[in-house]
Amino acid sequence: MFMNFKNFIRSSFLILASVLIVSCTIDEESSPSGTEKYNTEVAITDAPIDDANVKAVFITVADVKVDGVSLQGFQKTTVEISSLTNGKTQTLGNLDLASGAKSNIVLVLASDTDASGNAPANYIVTANNETKALVTSANEIKVNDSFNVEEANDNRMILDFDLRKAIVTDGSAGYKFVSNSELSSSVRAVNTINAGTISGTVTGDNSAKTIVYAYKKGTFTASESQANGSGVHFANAVSSTVVSGSNFGLHFMKTGDYALHFASYEDTDNDGSLEFKGLLEATTASELSLLNLSVTANSQVSLSVIITGFLGL
DSSP, X not given: OHXXXXXXXXXXXXXXXXXXXXXXXXXXXXXXXXXXXXXXXXXXXXXXXXXXXXXXXXXXXXXXXXXXXXXXXXOOEEEEGGGOOTTOOEEEEEEEEESEEEOOEEEEEOSSOOTTSOSOSSEEEETTSOEEEEEOSOSEEEOSOOEEEOSSSOEEEEEEEEHHHHEEEOSSSOEEEOOHHHHHTTEEEEEXXXXXXXXXXXXXXXXXXXXXXXXXXXXXXXXXXXXXXXXXXXXXXXXXEEOBTTEEEEEEEESEEEEEEEEEXXXXXXXXXXXXXXXXXXXXXXXXXXXBEEEOTTOEEEEEEEEEEETTO
C-alpha cells in the first residue's frame, strides 16, 4: 500500500510537471517578446511644394517611432526635404517590427537646433536666399496613415511628406506648419513592397506650371480646387507632382484605384507668384481612364496624356 501511494505521488508529480511545461510553452509562444520581428528600413521623401518663392525646405528629424519603437541608434538629422522629389528618398534608419498593420506612427521634429547645432531647426530658404524659420505648435507629427509589415526582411517604409499641404505663409512674409490635425494628414506611410508608380507624358499643355493631383477613385469633388481654412488647395489629394518638361511621376502609390486631375498655374496678377488658374481637361491616348487607374504591388502604370483645354470653358 505504501508503494501504491509512492507511485501515486510520483505520477502526480510527472503530470504536474508536464502541465507546467506545456503552460510555459504556450506563454512563450503568445508572449510579445517571443514574436518574430522583421527588419524595416525607414526613409523619407517629398511631394513638391507649389510656392514659387520657396527655394528649399529643411526639416530636422529627431526620431521616428512605430508602435513606440524608435529608430535604432538614430541621431538628429537635418534633411533638405524639398530635394527629395520624383522618387528620391533619404534613409533615416531601421526598426525591427512584428508583422501586421501599423498605425501608431510618429515623426518627431527637433524644435531647437538643427543637426549642426544651429537655430532654427526647421526652416525655409526663399528664392532670394533668405532663411525663414518654420513655426510649429507641435514637434510630434502623429501620422494619420498605416502600413503593413510583411513577413520578410525587405520591408521599406517611406514617409511621404507633402510640403504642399504642410506649409503655408503666416501672413507676415513668414512660413509655418499647418494645424496639428492637418499636419497629421500631410504625411503618408507606404511600404514599398505594396506600392507602385504612375508616370506619363503630357502634350498640348501651355501652362506656366501644371500639377498632377492623385485622388482615391471617387473622392474628388469640384470644391477641392478651393482653398481650405489654411489656404491649401486640393487638400485631400493622396499625392501630387509637377509636370517637368512633358513628364510626370507619382511614386510610392499604395495598391488601389486612383483618379488623376491636372491643374494649371499662371502668374495671373503679375506679382511674380503663380496662382491657380483652373482645372485642365485631359484624356489619354489609350483605353486607360484617368479617373480609374489601378495600381498593384511593384507595378508601373504608364500614360500618354493629352490636354485639350480648360474644364468648363
